[in-house]
Amino acid sequence: MPHKGGMHWHYRARRRERHHEEHRLRIALAGNPNVGKTSLFNALTGARQHVGNWPGVTVDKKVGTRRHRGHLLEFIDLPGTYSLTANSIDEIITRDYIIEEAPDVVIHVVDATNMGRNLYLTTQLMTTGARLVMALNMFDVSEARGDCIDLEKLEEFLEIPVVPTSASKRTGMDRLLDEIVEEADREYHHHHMVGYGDELERRISVLVETLDQDPGISEKYPLRWMSVKLLEGDENVLERLSGSSVEEPVRALLTDADHEEIEVEMAERRYEVIDTILGQALVRCQLRVTPSDYVDRVLTHKWLGIPIFLAMMWGAFTLTFTVSIPFSAMIDAAFAHLSGWISENVASEWLGSLLADGIISGVGFVLIFVPPIFVLFLLLAILEDTGYLARAAFNMDRIMANLGLHGKSFIPMLMGFGCNVPAILSTRSIEDRKDRFITILVNPFMSCGARLPVFVLLAGAFFGAAAGTAIFGIYILGILVAILTAKLLRSTLLRGEPAPFIMEMPRYHLPSTKLVLSHTWERTRMYMRKAGTVILLGAIIVWFMASLPWGVEYGSEDSVAGMIGKLLEPLVAPLGFDWRIVVALLFGFIAKELVAGTLGVLFGGGEGGGSLVKGLTDPSSGLNAASAAGLMAFTLLYTPCLATVGVIWKETGSIRWTAFSVVYSLVLAWLVAFLFYRAGLALGWG
Amino acid sequence: MTPMDRTMRTRAVFAGVTGVLYIVLGCFQMLAGLGLRGAWSEMLYLNGGAMDGFVLIIVGTVMVQGYRELRQGLHEGVAFVYIGILLALFFAIVELSSIGASYLGAWTIGGDYAGYNALDILSPALYLSPLPLAGLLAWRHGFTLHPRGAQGNGTKDLNNVNGGLL
Amino acid sequence: MVVMSVASTDDELPLLRLDEVQPGRRVKVVHLKGRGRLRRRLLAMGMVPGAIVEVLRKAPLDDPVEYRVKGTDYSIRRRDAHMVEVRFMED
Numbered sequence: 001m002p003h004k005g006g007m008h009w010h011y012r013a014r015r016r017e018r019h020h021e022e023h024r025l026r027i028a029l030a031g032n033p034n035v036g037k038t039s040l041f042n043a044l045t046g047a048r049q050h051v052g053n054w055p056g057v058t059v060d061k062k063v064g065t066r067r068h069r070g071h072l073l074e075f076i077d078l079p080g081t082y083s084l085t086a087n088s089i090d091e092i093i094t095r096d097y098i099i100e101e102a103p104d105v106v107i108h109v110v111d112a113t114n115m116g117r118n119l120y121l122t123t124q125l126m127t128t129g130a131r132l133v134m135a136l137n138m139f140d141v142s143e144a145r146g147d148c149i150d151l152e153k154l155e156e157f158l159e160i161p162v163v164p165t166s167a168s169k170r171t172g173m174d175r176l177l178d179e180i181v182e183e184a185d186r187e188y189h190h191h192h193m194v195g196y197g198d199e200l201e202r203r204i205s206v207l208v209e210t211l212d213q214d215p216g217i218s219e220k221y222p223l224r225w226m227s228v229k230l231l232e233g234d235e236n237v238l239e240r241l242s243g244s245s246v247e248e249p250v251r252a253l254l255t256d257a258d259h260e261e262i263e264v265e266m267a268e269r270r271y272e273v274i275d276t277i278l279g280q281a282l283v284r285c286q287l288r289v290t291p292s293d294y295v296d297r298v299l300t301h302k303w304l305g306i307p308i309f310l311a312m313m314w315g316a317f318t319l320t321f322t323v324s325i326p327f328s329a330m331i332d333a334a335f336a337h338l339s340g341w342i343s344e345n346v347a348s349e350w351l352g353s354l355l356a357d358g359i360i361s362g363v364g365f366v367l368i369f370v371p372p373i374f375v376l377f378l379l380l381a382i383l384e385d386t387g388y389l390a391r392a393a394f395n396m397d398r399i400m401a402n403l404g405l406h407g408k409s410f411i412p413m414l415m416g417f418g419c420n421v422p423a424i425l426s427t428r429s430i431e432d433r434k435d436r437f438i439t440i441l442v443n444p445f446m447s448c449g450a451r452l453p454v455f456v457l458l459a460g461a462f463f464g465a466a467a468g469t470a471i472f473g474i475y476i477l478g479i480l481v482a483i484l485t486a487k488l489l490r491s492t493l494l495r496g497e498p499a500p501f502i503m504e505m506p507r508y509h510l511p512s513t514k515l516v517l518s519h520t521w522e523r524t525r526m527y528m529r530k531a532g533t534v535i536l537l538g539a540i541i542v543w544f545m546a547s548l549p550w551g552v553e554y555g556s557e558d559s560v561a562g563m564i565g566k567l568l569e570p571l572v573a574p575l576g577f578d579w580r581i582v583v584a585l586l587f588g589f590i591a592k593e594l595v596a597g598t599l600g601v602l603f604g605g606g607e608g609g610g611s612l613v614k615g616l617t618d619p620s621s622g623l624n625a626a627s628a629a630g631l632m633a634f635t636l637l638y639t640p641c642l643a644t645v646g647v648i649w650k651e652t653g654s655i656r657w658t659a660f661s662v663v664y665s666l667v668l669a670w671l672v673a674f675l676f677y678r679a680g681l682a683l684g685w686g
Numbered sequence: 687m688t689p690m691d692r693t694m695r696t697r698a699v700f701a702g703v704t705g706v707l708y709i710v711l712g713c714f715q716m717l718a719g720l721g722l723r724g725a726w727s728e729m730l731y732l733n734g735g736a737m738d739g740f741v742l743i744i745v746g747t748v749m750v751q752g753y754r755e756l757r758q759g760l761h762e763g764v765a766f767v768y769i770g771i772l773l774a775l776f777f778a779i780v781e782l783s784s785i786g787a788s789y790l791g792a793w794t795i796g797g798d799y800a801g802y803n804a805l806d807i808l809s810p811a812l813y814l815s816p817l818p819l820a821g822l823l824a825w826r827h828g829f830t831l832h833p834r835g836a837q838g839n840g841t842k843d844l845n846n847v848n849g850g851l852l
Numbered sequence: 853m854v855v856m857s858v859a860s861t862d863d864e865l866p867l868l869r870l871d872e873v874q875p876g877r878r879v880k881v882v883h884l885k886g887r888g889r890l891r892r893r894l895l896a897m898g899m900v901p902g903a904i905v906e907v908l909r910k911a912p913l914d915d916p917v918e919y920r921v922k923g924t925d926y927s928i929r930r931r932d933a934h935m936v937e938v939r940f941m942e943d
């Protein structure tokens with residue numbers, strides 16, 4: 001090869017034995033974020049999934065299957081990564097899967113409009129020894145803008161089958177499948193590899209020889225890959241040698257290695273090779289100023305960028321709440337009607353009550369919030385799909401940095417207004433552990449959609465014309481608490497500087513109606529499924545606890561719920577709450593929607609909105625504007641719902657941090673509610 | 687001072703006039719929203735709140751910025767005009783949707799909307815919207831924002847790929 | 853020789869840090885300072901010595917800054933960009 005990059009042929013017999021179960025092939029999809037990997041996965045498997053512009057949206061391992069020419073292909077969608085270092089969870093997941101699970105073929109999804117950056121991952125994937133097929137995605141886009149990619153040259157240089165595809169138009173899928181099957185069946189596979197120059201190559205070969213002496217290592221890992229990583233000073237790889245007979249000799253070989261310098265040199269070599277390849281295989285239409293640049297001159301403008309962002313957010317929230325009102329009202333009316341019909345027509349009194357007061361009104365109460373949640377998710381999906389959310393993060397990053405938060409924390413915070421569960425899941429793209437934990441732990445303070453009904457109910461009952469302001473104030477309170485908590489954690493338990501924040505800014509897209517709708521529907525369905533499961537269960541439990549022991553007045557002091565409430569009443573008495581509030585808050589732990597639902601049952605006897613407000617404002621309720629303000633604050637801040645606690649546990653992997661979240665928010669809620677109550681009384685709200 | 691070509695001059699004049707109108711009415715709407723109401727606010731149908739005013743001012747400022755850049759001979763200034771148009775229409779849609787939702791509510795479950803007539807719900811964002819709408823229709827092909835050096839050829843394709851603006 | 857003359861003028865231009873470069877300018881990466889993860893991230897995105905970086909725009913509050921490297925746009929905070937030593941391109 002005549003170019004300076006220095007590449008050499010590399011033949012290797014298949015490292016691992018083949019999977020002999022008949023024609024079952026495991027295919028992993030790897031690639032940079034935002035290259036259409038998830039769309040391609042969907043096109044291949046027919047699964048409905050979410051595609052967005054936020055780098056790192058694909059955080060879960062998604063699996064789908066498909067038959068092709070007598071093979072059963074099992075596809076695994078790996079997280080999007082830029083390289084295979086141990087920089088982030090995403091990168092570790094990806095490389096562990098490729099190295100340890102050894103899929104039969106790895107589809108390397110490459111953005112044809114952006115080959116320079118994408119091929120860096122190619123150089124890394126090649127070193128793992130995996131069998132690669134390159135899907136050159138968005139090929140249509142690159143052609144349309146005037147790029148000319150010489151596919152044959154590219155295949156010749158890389159020695160990887162290259163298939164031009166367009167996941168959005170679903171073209172190239174059959175050829176891709178053919179190539180996958182063919183590559184899996186090939187006896188030998190060969191790749192070009194990056195040569196790192198004499199000095200480094202000598203070091204690599206010494207390391208390979210040393211590692212090869214331990215069969216436990218050489219059978220499990222591609223040795224060249226491992227040697228390169230060791231030279232780069234990858235701790236994660238070094239740890240894998242612990243206990244091996246070669247650990248000491250390898251450490252000895254690495255003592256004089258300046259990892260930082262080696263890393264730069266290797267990266268330089270890789271890019272040299274990439275530039276050489278692209279120099280020959282790509283004639284690019286050079287757009288120095290893209291249409292996105294024009295748009296960004298406006299949307300990230302020095303004076304106008306942030307005001308436009310605020311105006312858009314205001315527009316989105318206004319749309320969400322006004323458009324959904326009549327639909328919510330219709331659902332409400334329909335369920336009230338159904339509930340009334342059932343209590344009249346079901347002969348058995350207890351069954352009628354269970355159905356009408358428990359199940360129907362409980363589930364109906366959740367479904368009322370489907371319209372606003374649908375609209376909010378729809379608008380967020382549009383903003384995400386166009387690429388505007390990345391600009392929002394760009395505009396707001398300085399503020400986030402001052403708060404000790406990460407620029408990438410911005411999107412999870414925003415999503416938290418919808419539901420904290422997906423919001424916490426979306427923190428996975430944050431690389432630094434401390435940054436990530438802080439973002440997770442403050443997220444529940446962003447007031448999710450489920451808490452809104454409580455605010456609407458209480459503010460409407462006690463603050464009249466100022467209800468809107470009161471609710472807005474509660475949202476602001478949540479943001480303030482999140483900020484202060486972040487600051488507190490950053491300066492105490494999770495001390496340290498925020499990790500570097502490097503975010504890819506995708507080009508603006510025209511949002512795809514289909515993707516936006518399916519994304520929105522997916523999220524809304526998640527919410528509705530919750531209505532059908534957790535909340536249904538919650539409603540039944542609430543009903544039983546309010547009805548047992550048999551014969552007591554529904555939800556009265558003598559019921560089980562009432563007894564528990566009475567038991568805990570002294571704890572919240574300083575906040576001006578009585579036992580019924582305790583019961584509502586207790587049930588709210590199952591799902592925050594139940595707070596409002598339970599208040600409805602206990603104060604209104606489940607007879608509909610008008611009488612509920614009367615029941616709440618009636619002197620016998622013991623509530624007044626001051627304690628209502630306290631209750632709103634308490635509902636906002638106290639222990640996140642069961643699902644959120646579960647996700648916090650899962651994502652932090654630490655029972656102690658989960659316990660911290662539970663206790664901290666409970667104590668904080670009590671203190672703030674107390675403060676609000678006392679301040680309210682002092683202001684004469686009593 | 688580079689002389690503007692004629693098409694840019696039209697856009698500049700449009701942006702200047704529309705922008706000033708939006709800013710002036712935005713300021714009035716903001717004052718009205720903060721409680722300074724009177725016969726004058728009735729006359730201008732300032733039925734919204736302070737935030738509605740703020741939004742109008744933002745839209746107007748984006749337009750005026752477009753005017754200023756085009757006047758300076760900066761071709762990129764059209765981006766401000768076009769995005770100003772889109773923002774203006776977005777906020778008009780927000781208002782329109784609120785009204786639609788109110789009517790739908792009144793029609794289906796009978797809220798207290800009986801007294802509505804068209805003039806009660808008119809607002810600057812709505813009665814100014816024919817201007818940006820006209821702009822959108824007149825220059826709909828321009829919303830692709832031709833990149834430098836790519837004018838003339840491949841425009842049609844660029845419309846279909848992610849080069850397009852919204 | 854063209855190559856020679858480019859090399860010699862290059863050396864005469866002063867070194868500066870990436871965060872000091874104003875939007876609209878193009879620079880060539882000379883050296884990466886600092887250690888660890890940031891450096892690794894920068895390398896992975898193509899900020900290798902010799903790479904050409906275009907400074908696109910500043911965020912409204914001056915930080916972060918958007919750069920174009922190898923055809924992709926990134927938002928990078930100033931303190932991180934400070935780790936990159938660059939030199940102006942002659943153009």
